Amino acid sequence: xxxxxxxxxxxxxxxxITVELDDNNEVISVTGNTCPRGDxxxxxxxxxxxxxxxxxxxxxxxxxxxxxxxSASPIPKEMLFDCMEEINKVSLTxxxxxxxxVIENILGTGVDIVATNNAL
Amino acid sequence: MRECDLVVIGGGPAGxxxxxxxxxxxxxxxxxxxxxxxxGGILEQCIHTGFGLxxxxxELSGPEYADRFIEEIYKTDIDIRVDTMVxxxxxxxxxxxxxxFDGLLQIKAKAVVLAMGCRERPRGALSIAGCRASGIMTxxxxxxxxxxxxxxxxxxxxxxxxxDIGLIMARRMTLEGAKVxxxxxxxxxxxxxxxxxxxxxxxxxxxxxxxxxVVKTHGKDRLEGVTVANVDxxxxxxxxxxxxxxxxxxxxSVGLIPENELSKNSGIDLDPVTNGPVVDEYRxxxxxxxxxxxxxxxxxDLVDYVTEESQIAxxxxxxxxxxxxxxxxYISTKGENGVRYIxxxxxxxATDKDVKLYFRVGKVFRNVKLVVKCGxxxxxxxxxxxMTPGEMEYVPIKLETIKALxxxxxxxVTIEEA
Ligand code: SF4
Numbered sequence: 072x073x074x075x076x077x078x079x080x081x082x083x084x085x086x087x088i089t090v091e092l093d094d095n096n097e098v099i100s101v102t103g104n105t106c107p108r109g110d111x112x113x114x115x116x117x118x119x120x121x122x123x124x125x126x127x128x129x130x131x132x133x134x135x136x137x138x139x140x141x142s143a144s145p146i147p148k149e150m151l152f153d154c155m156e157e158i159n160k161v162s163l164t165x166x167x168x169x170x171x172x173v174i175e176n177i178l179g180t181g182v183d184i185v186a187t188n189n190a191l
Numbered sequence: 192m193r194e195c196d197l198v199v200i201g202g203g204p205a206g207x208x209x210x211x212x213x214x215x216x217x218x219x220x221x222x223x224x225x226x227x228x229x230x231g232g233i234l235e236q237c238i239h240t241g242f243g244l245x246x247x248x249x250e251l252s253g254p255e256y257a258d259r260f261i262e263e264i265y266k267t268d269i270d271i272r273v274d275t276m277v278x279x280x281x282x283x284x285x286x287x288x289x290x291x292f293d294g295l296l297q298i299k300a301k302a303v304v305l306a307m308g309c310r311e312r313p314r315g316a317l318s319i320a321g322c323r324a325s326g327i328m329t330x331x332x333x334x335x336x337x338x339x340x341x342x343x344x345x346x347x348x349x350x351x352x353x354x355d356i357g358l359i360m361a362r363r364m365t366l367e368g369a370k371v372x373x374x375x376x377x378x379x380x381x382x383x384x385x386x387x388x389x390x391x392x393x394x395x396x397x398x399x400x401x402x403x404x405v406v407k408t409h410g411k412d413r414l415e416g417v418t419v420a421n422v423d424x425x426x427x428x429x430x431x432x433x434x435x436x437x438x439x440x441x442x443x444s445v446g447l448i449p450e451n452e453l454s455k456n457s458g459i460d461l462d463p464v465t466n467g468p469v470v471d472e473y474r475x476x477x478x479x480x481x482x483x484x485x486x487x488x489x490x491x492d493l494v495d496y497v498t499e500e501s502q503i504a505x506x507x508x509x510x511x512x513x514x515x516x517x518x519x520x521y522i523s524t525k526g527e528n529g530v531r532y533i534x535x536x537x538x539x540x541a542t543d544k545d546v547k548l549y550f551r552v553g554k555v556f557r558n559v560k561l562v563v564k565c566g567x568x569x570x571x572x573x574x575x576x577x578m579t580p581g582e583m584e585y586v587p588i589k590l591e592t593i594k595a596l597x598x599x600x601x602x603x604v605t606i607e608e609a
Contacts, residue, residue: 078389082244085385123240137341139238141252155366188254
């Protein structure tokens with residue numbers, strides 16, 4: 072059995088969480104979280120760590136040259152840089168509105184990249 | 192002279208929440224004055240997520256969080272002037288401002304909400320030897336370059352200070368292909384949120400060097416490198432620990448200062464610790480009818496708390512305008528034993544609600560008791576596993592408790608061994 076100490080990054084409170092894992096890396100117990108999101112995060116982190124990705128993409132014809140984007144949900148941590156490469160290939164034309172899909176199902180993750188501000 | 196029920200100075204999250212709350216409370220004649228081209232304040236450049244978990248129960252980016260309020264404001268007939276600089280607030284609440292459209296504006300307000308936010312501590316406030324090479328900037332300036340202007344200010348970066356903006360920029364620059372060589376923090380602990388240390392530094396293998404500072408910058412036209420050194424417990428660099436790190440960019444994330452020039456010129460008392468106005472439980476300053484909220488009052492860690500605080504100020508301003516705000520004697524509040532300050536600094540005895548006392552601690556505390564007292568009487572005592580300077584804390588005080596306290600009483604928040 073092994074123990075892993077984690078900091079929950081699901082919200083800014085940052086609870087200190089302890090996870091007990093058995094020899095097959097299966098989660099036995101999660102303690103220290105103050106809400107269910109922490110439990111979910113800890114299990115995910117010990118099996119397939121994921122992160123939200125935020126960046127900007129180029130936009131033509133708007134007041135500013137870029138518009139911010141985010142992944143609609145967390146994506147596998149090891150794919151962050153590959154996704155950045157995809158995001159940096161995109162160029163949009165104004166108007167772009169909050170919530171507009173910028174890339175659908177980025178690199179087969181099932182996660183869309185969406186605009187997080189208006190570019191008019 | 193134009194007359195107006197409520198003038199709100201600043202259209203960031205604080206100003207917008209205060210205006211909307213006052214509007215909801217029946218004050219319809221409201222004017223927001225904003226220095227920038229758009230509403231939203233600093234949130235517009237904070238494109239990372241993590242905003243709104245408390246307030247909306249959703250993980251939003253800064254622009255998305257701001258947009259929720261901007262949309263609400265557009266649904267009302269709250270008047271907005273952007274690109275407008277406020278120059279003065281007089282003792283009788285005449286607000287003087289100017290812009291290209293109206294020229295000089297003078298507005299006689301029944302109440303004023305100060306919501307000017309804060310700015311970053313610049314390099315000038317630190318003593319680092321070296322030339323004024325380009326490539327040295329605050330983390331917030333770099334954030335504006337990358338996230339709003341769409342260009343990279345450098346490729347090899349050292350960050351001095353581990354405030355949240357610095358940590359966020361370490362990740363942002365790394366994702367855009369830059370190499371962040373180190374984050375140096377003068378103190379033995381980080382000034383940022385723990386989650387940012389994990390997901391902005393540890394995730395990318397960026398070293399956080401505690402008790403370490405930049406002692407010299409190299410390069411004449413463009414920054415070529417910095418010399419860093421460890422510091423002793425008096426925060427003085429230790430001779431012989433100097434190390435040269437080549438880099439073309441130095442970002443400073445060494446603290447935020449509330450922008451209180453207007454408040455100061457207007458003769459409003461400031462708290463020497465928060466650098467923000469002294470306020471009561473409705474965030475009314477010592478000047479009747481002038482309220483303050485958001486980062487101009489105290490530097491917050493989470494925008495959700497800014498919203499909460501600003502709604503209190505908006506409600507207070509509405510009560511004042513309607514003549515419903517009661518005044519009795521004051522109870523004052525104070526922090527002790529590592530509790531650096533308390534907001535609000537005083538509580539009206541005639542208040543009509545429970546009050547939360549917000550504060551920050553001066554160092555990391557583990558397994559302690561947070562005790563609230565008045566004289567020798569213990570009002571509350573709560574166990575705390577961990578408190579850090581990077582995070583804002585609060586303790587609630589019940590209305591019955593306030594009513595039972597003597598006038599001119601002092602509520603003390605202190606930390607004791609568990
Ligand atoms: S466990 Fe819940 S409260 Fe604690 S950091 Fe995670 S999401 Fe936030």
